[in-house]
Amino acid sequence: MALLLLRRRLPTISPRPSRPTPPQAPRRWHSVCSSPAVSPARTRFAPSPTGLVHLGSLRTALYNYLLAKSTGGQFLLRIEDTDSKRTVPGAEKAIYDTLRWAGLHWDEGPEVNGPFGPYRQSERSQLHQHHTNLLLEKSHAYRCFCSAERLTALGAARKRLGFPTEYDRTCFNLSREESDARAANEPFVVRLITPDKYPSYVDEVYGKISGGSNERRHAHGAYEDPVLLKSDGSPTYHLANVVDDHHMKITHVVRATEWMASTPKHVHLYNCFGWEPPKFVHVGLLQDEKKHKLSKRTGDVFVGEYKDKGYLPEALVNFVALMGWSHAERSDVMSLQKLVEIFDIKGLTEGNTVVEFGKLTFLQKEHMRALIKEGGPREQEIVAQIEKGVRSLYGDT
Numbered sequence: 027m028a029l030l031l032l033r034r035r036l037p038t039i040s041p042r043p044s045r046p047t048p049p050q051a052p053r054r055w056h057s058v059c060s061s062p063a064v065s066p067a068r069t070r071f072a073p074s075p076t077g078l079v080h081l082g083s084l085r086t087a088l089y090n091y092l093l094a095k096s097t098g099g100q101f102l103l104r105i106e107d108t109d110s111k112r113t114v115p116g117a118e119k120a121i122y123d124t125l126r127w128a129g130l131h132w133d134e135g136p137e138v139n140g141p142f143g144p145y146r147q148s149e150r151s152q153l154h155q156h157h158t159n160l161l162l163e164k165s166h167a168y169r170c171f172c173s174a175e176r177l178t179a180l181g182a183a184r185k186r187l188g189f190p191t192e193y194d195r196t197c198f199n200l201s202r203e204e205s206d207a208r209a210a211n212e213p214f215v216v217r218l219i220t221p222d223k224y225p226s227y228v229d230e231v232y233g234k235i236s237g238g239s240n241e242r243r244h245a246h247g248a249y250e251d252p253v254l255l256k257s258d259g260s261p262t263y264h265l266a267n268v269v270d271d272h273h274m275k276i277t278h279v280v281r282a283t284e285w286m287a288s289t290p291k292h293v294h295l296y297n298c299f300g301w302e303p304p305k306f307v308h309v310g311l312l313q314d315e316k317k318h319k320l321s322k323r324t325g326d327v328f329v330g331e332y333k334d335k336g337y338l339p340e341a342l343v344n345f346v347a348l349m350g351w352s353h354a355e356r357s358d359v360m361s362l363q364k365l366v367e368i369f370d371i372k373g374l375t376e377g378n379t380v381v382e383f384g385k386l387t388f389l390q391k392e393h394m395r396a397l398i399k400e401g402g403p404r405e406q407e408i409v410a411q412i413e414k415g416v417r418s419l420y421g422d423t
């Protein structure tokens with residue numbers, strides 16, 4: 027009966043036929059875990075609670091989870107809520123619910139706690155402030171008292187002249203005494219001193235990445251000098267991310283390539299503190315068939331939408347696992363447990379991934395079939411759900 031009902035109900039969202047597609051060949055294999063004994067990885071999923079959970083975020087969480095679990099390590103959840111203006115009420119709970127629904131249970135993080143908490147960045151500001159002071163003491167950073175109006179006027183004037191628009195380092199030249207005295211009465215931000223060249227680093231997927239040169243800008247008296255601490259005493263992403271990854275003993279940072287531009291800055295910060303950076307593992311963006319960033323235009327992009335349409339967590343997890351990672355198994359159909367067994371970051375592929383939604387329909391059928399074959403309470407639950415749906419559509423007759 028279940029299969030009969032399913033056949034009627036399930037072909038809801040696939041814009042394409044549900045033929046299985048062969049596993050994608052890796053574009054390039056990487057030699058990250060080249061040593062046979064892989065040490066346990068500590069990874070983290072570090073979302074900002076700014077809205078619904080996107081498929082891409084689920085994938086980031088999953089790869090972090092798989093790397094930790096496949097090496098006998100720990101998977102952490104850290105809420106990056108330093109930008110209170112962007113925080114959306116309820117978003118944090120949606121993150122918890124989504125991860126739990128998908129079976130990605132975190133070993134440390136909010137609600138489960140752990141030895142390196144708190145795991146919500148807004149509760150760690152003392153640590154962030156302390157580390158800002160260390161940077162000030164070591165002259166890797168300086169206080170800036172310039173008003174927003176001055177900075178806007180400066181940028182506009184520079185633009186008119188055709189110059190780079192960054193900061194002119196006015197406050198860099200204040201003496202320590204003057205800076206301390208003004209800090210007692212005036213609002214300020216703390217800026218990181220940008221080096222002429224950012225350090226390069228080795229990305230576990232993309233290989234050697236050059237940090238990039240700031241010399242041209244500097245020659246024009248324009249300095250990026252990113253803000254580390256805002257005038258309300260809260261940290262920016264760069265500072266909090268680095269300090270927390272270090273203190274939470276994160277070994278691998280797995281995140282989307284959109285963060286790659288920030289990584290040289292982060293490596294520079296690690297160097298300023300005298301800390302060893304974690305390994306960076308960047309994964310490409312998800313795209314639609316027209317190679318645009320995956321968006322509402324071409325289909326559902328939020329995990330909750332799939333959940334509400336009756337997709338199984340097993341199917342969705344399997345689907346996102348294949349978005350930018352390939353394996354040598356004969357079949358693409360895999361449970362979370364199987365994924366943990368075979369996951370290897372060598373299989374992560376360079377470049378963006380075009381999402382083929384037809385594959386999800388195929389995986390849904392396969393996982394549903396397996397679940398029904400297995401029977402038990404999950405099957406009963408699904409049958410009851412379908413029955414409810416059918417009755418609400420067609421009544422009791």
Ligand code: GLU
Pocket residue numbers: 072073074106267280281285
């Ligand atoms: N808070 C960032 C985000 O929302 C985390 C980036 C990172 O993993 O470093 O995705």
